[in-house]
Amino acid sequence: MSDTPAKLSLTDLRNEIDRIDHEMHQLLMQRGQIIDTLIQVKKTSESGSAFRPGREASMMRAIAERHKGLLPLDTVEGIWRVIIATFTYVQAPFSVHADISGGDDLMRDSARFHFGFTVPYHTHPSATAVISAVAESRGDLGIFRLDQGVSSGAWWRLLTSENSPKIISRLPMIERPDHPAGTPVFVISKPLTDAAVRDVILYSARFERWRAQDYAKIASFGGEVIASAADNNGLSVLLAAPGNISPERIREECGADGGMPELIEIGSHAERFHHVGE
Numbered sequence: 001m002s003d004t005p006a007k008l009s010l011t012d013l014r015n016e017i018d019r020i021d022h023e024m025h026q027l028l029m030q031r032g033q034i035i036d037t038l039i040q041v042k043k044t045s046e047s048g049s050a051f052r053p054g055r056e057a058s059m060m061r062a063i064a065e066r067h068k069g070l071l072p073l074d075t076v077e078g079i080w081r082v083i084i085a086t087f088t089y090v091q092a093p094f095s096v097h098a099d100i101s102g103g104d105d106l107m108r109d110s111a112r113f114h115f116g117f118t119v120p121y122h123t124h125p126s127a128t129a130v131i132s133a134v135a136e137s138r139g140d141l142g143i144f145r146l147d148q149g150v151s152s153g154a155w156w157r158l159l160t161s162e163n164s165p166k167i168i169s170r171l172p173m174i175e176r177p178d179h180p181a182g183t184p185v186f187v188i189s190k191p192l193t194d195a196a197v198r199d200v201i202l203y204s205a206r207f208e209r210w211r212a213q214d215y216a217k218i219a220s221f222g223g224e225v226i227a228s229a230a231d232n233n234g235l236s237v238l239l240a241a242p243g244n245i246s247p248e249r250i251r252e253e254c255g256a257d258g259g260m261p262e263l264i265e266i267g268s269h270a271e272r273f274h275h276v277g278e
């Protein structure tokens with residue numbers, strides 16, 4: 001635009017908007033053509049799954065870092081989540097299964113914000129039902145709230161066998177106060193053959209005796225207790241640890257006296273990224 005903004009008429013400005021919309025639409029269609037070729041390069045039809053959570057996290061981080069101006073980051077994040085999820089879907093169709101034992105509204109907001117409306121959304125009464133639906137599917141995803149109540153039990157134990165679904169992502173990727181779909185959720189899928197991102201590793205851990213100081217021990221290596229549930233043999237804990245901390249180190253810190261008989265990896269996800277705004 002060579003004219004100064006003050007000289008432009010409403011018609012001129014609308015012509016500019018039409019030009020930009022046209023270009024954005026053309027670019028999205030071009031993106032579709034690239035994805036068409038990428039399907040062959042990635043051999044998506046053989047694996048049945050196109051998800052690359054690490055790539056998605058780095059794309060979302062780049063968007064948040066470069067964003068400025070009038071348009072809210074919420075909108076930009078939502079648009080790109082829908083673009084990426086839909087282009088994942090066109091590579092290999094999938095559904096999202098949500099555990100709505102804590103209510104449907106926040107889960108539906110999260111699924112629609114992160115996966116859009118083209119990807120089908122199915123509700124289930126429990127985490128167990130979601131895990132079964134994902135296990136029986138070709139390449140579907142499941143979502144759970146991190147802050148499940150104790151009544152949900154130790155659902156993460158259903159992810160411990162080798163071929164059972166695994167946690168691949170934690171949403172939202174860009175964390176900030178007042179996120180429009182800010183309910184923290186884990187995403188599960190059947191084990192990914194490549195490109196699982198391992199910034200944070202999740203474990204199902206069992207403690208024979210849980211002591212208050214165990215929280216401090218876990219925090220000392222940057223770990224976090226995400227959830228816990230009592231079982232017949234002690235306490236079952238869903239533990240998050242930084243990717244550079246080995247399971248041996250965790251055992252050393254928490255189970256030196258034999259108090260941790262079980263530590264099984266159940267997935268991993270990208271580093272959480274905090275956006276503080278301008």
Ligand SMILES: O=C(O)C(=O)C[C@]1(C(=O)O)C=C[C@@H](O)C=C1
Pocket residue numbers: 038042050051052053055056083084085087088091
């Ligand atoms: O980069 C890839 O591997 C893609 O399949 C492309 C794409 C995208 O639309 O940008 C889609 C799905 C993946 O999870 C990551 C990114």
